[in-house]
Amino acid sequence: MGLFSKKGKQPEPGEQREMSFGRGELDSLRPFVMPPDRLPPGVAEGAPAALPGLVMATALFTGGRLDFVPVSSMNELGGTEAVWLRAMHNVENLDGLRVVREACDAAREDTELVTLSGNDPFVASRVAVLDWLVGQVHGAPPGYGVIVAVPSWHTLILHVVRGMGVLTAVETMALAAGHWFRTAQGDQGVSPHVYFVAPDHRTQRIAYPDADGKVIIDTTGLMGEMLFGPAPHGLGLKK
Secondary structure (H helix, E strand, O other), X not given: OEEEEEOOOOOOOOOEEEOOOOHXXXXXXXXXXXXXXXXXXXXXXXXXXXXXXXXXXXXXXXXXXXXXXXXXXXXXXXXXXXXXXXXXXXXXXXXXXXXXXXXXXXXXXXXXXXXXXXXXXXXXXXHHHHHHHHHHHOOOOOOOOEEEEEEEOOEEEEEEOOOOOHHHHHHHHHXXXXXXXXXXXXXXXXXXXXXXXXXXXXXXXXEEEOOOOOEEEOOOHHHHHHHHOOOOOOOXXXX
């Protein structure tokens, strides 16, 4: 059975090694959200989508060591569904994380961003349990959807859509995500993009840098439905 691992305080994907699973390692399972082409061979294959261009790989994290679990090896731990659910459950906590709330525009409550950060290498990967996370930081389920960015292993930015302030929030998130992605250490950058997650869990990339570094915001597709569509899931803004 193959696992992919790297030793060290700040783990990174590394070479394949052979080891056996112990049942106690179920508590060490974690989701690991990354672009598939930046994961070791065999790890991304069959992994579920997390956001456009990102998949949820599965890792074992013990003693500062990160081991990737190929989907083909998950039968030893009860099968893919059981492994994915356990990994997701294991990050349903905010232990050791810094949670900062700040409005992009102090005069508008509907521009509030929530930024999670910490030494935990699975901060961004908590996007895999987005419904749980929104419940922790917002309470009520989001009626219009959620804007999220995962620029590095150690950072996640969240905005619960409440009104037209979402446009200000998206622009600010895009600038912040681009900065944190570019300045991430080593291979710890995840994505410079910003994503919209609709109440029915459909997703869309809505903000990204162009070749010159300028932020492009896409207000079509799902984002357009939310901005310009009717209630209860649309803000009804005029184009």
